[in-house]
Amino acid sequence: MGGVRLQDVAELAGVSMKTVSNVVRDYPHVSPRMREKVQRAIDTLGYKPNMMGRRLATGKTGLIALAFADVGIPYFAELARVVSRAAETLGYRVLLEETDATLEGERALVATSEAGLVDGMLFQPSVMGSTEIARHRSDLPLVLLGETAAPLTMDRVMIDNVAAADEITSHLLASGRRRIGFAGHELNGLSETSRQRIAGYQQALERAGIAPDPTLLIPSAAISAAGAVEAVGGAIDAGLGFDALVCRDDLAAIGALRALQERGIGVPTDVEVTGWDDIRLSAVTFPSLTTVSPDLDALAATALRLLIERMTGFDGTGRHEIVAHRIVVRESAPGPVAVH
Incomplete structure (x- = not known):
């Protein structure tokens, strides 16, 4: 019923148009x-507030942008949901909003960000x-997600990637694995994500008295399952030996499983494999993936809280909040066998 007007709602509810407007705008003093009376009339008539009218009346659109590299990457699709x-x-x-993980795409995003269409x-x-992020669109409330360093003026929400990588590597060490590789980082320049995860991986090895071996860093030409199939398969064919893999993300781990299977290498008997992100596919691969699981519910709630505070007038220095993660243990790296 696209033709339903504010006046129609007011007449059905037996109230003034101002009262209906206050309910639609979520004015607190109702x-x-x-x-309840007005909401019942809204539901009955199927009234949809006009976005342009709302903006003219309140200066707000009720829209928030969520921007990342590629919705085709399962982690981002799940984050969006x-x-x-x-x-x-x-x-x-x-x-x-998608940026395709390009500098041009990200610059265009922060320069325009659907100007006038979103509130934050x-x-x-x-x-x-x-530094470059800090120079753009100071009028638009912005909260950063992930590992990239945040300007002092902006809020950021992330998990502790170094600690998580340390924990997942330590899980493999506890199973007696000693030739542990790191698979799936970028071939042409490390992202901050890979940098932090490699740092945590190295930290765990050094604490166990194992000297990190640069040959065990297996880069991919593309951050994808197919890229990991090629990278891990190529490393094995070149004679690289390892008994476990910490993979940069679940897509890399899925690719690693394929490369190992094609060569008759058993998982977890010969090589244990771990992923990162706990995407839905990770529970149904064969074998199922042990993985780092970020608390997406907490990440979303925290980021939205900070953003709404910015949108409603908070103007303090940037806040850096870390949300929880956990290691989900499955078949690909089941952990040490208990001795009875």
Whole structure:
């Protein structure tokens, strides 16, 4: 019923148009009884507030942008789902933006960011540095996600990648693995994500008295499952020996499983494999993946809280918040066998 007007809702509810407007705008000083009465009329008529009218009346659109590299990457697709659901409970809708992980794409995003269409933005940069991010769109409330360094003026939410990589590597060490490789990082220049995860991997090895071996860093030409199949397969064919792999993400781990299977190498008997992100596919691979699982619900809730505070007037220095993660143990790296 696209032709339903504010006036129609007011007449059905038996209230003034101002009262209906206050309910639609979520004005706090409306009694619960009156709010329920108006909401019942809205539901009955199927009234949809006009976005342009809302902006003219309040200066707000009720839209938040969520920007990242590629919605085709399973982690980002799952992040988008969690953020969208969390935002909906707070009265906001989410507009997705893709940057293709290019500097040009990220620059265009922060320069325009659907000017006038969104009230704020959650942004996970892949290549832009913090100094450049800080120079753009100071009028648009912005919260950063992920590992890239944040400007002092901006908020950021992430998990502790170094600690998580240390934990997943330590899990492999506890199974007696000693030739542990790191698979899936970028062939042409490390991202901050890879840098932090390699640092945690190295930290765990050194604590165990194992000298990190540069030959055990297996880069991929592309951050993808196919790229990992080629990279891990090529390393094995070149004679590289290892008894475990810490993979940069679940896609790299899925590719590693394929490369190992094609060569008759058993997982986890010969080589244990771990992933990162706990995407839905990780539970149904064969064998299922042991992986780092970030708390996406906490990440979304924290990022939205910080963003809404910015949108409603908070103007303090940037806040850096770390949310929880856990190691989900499955078949690809089941951990040490208990001795009875």
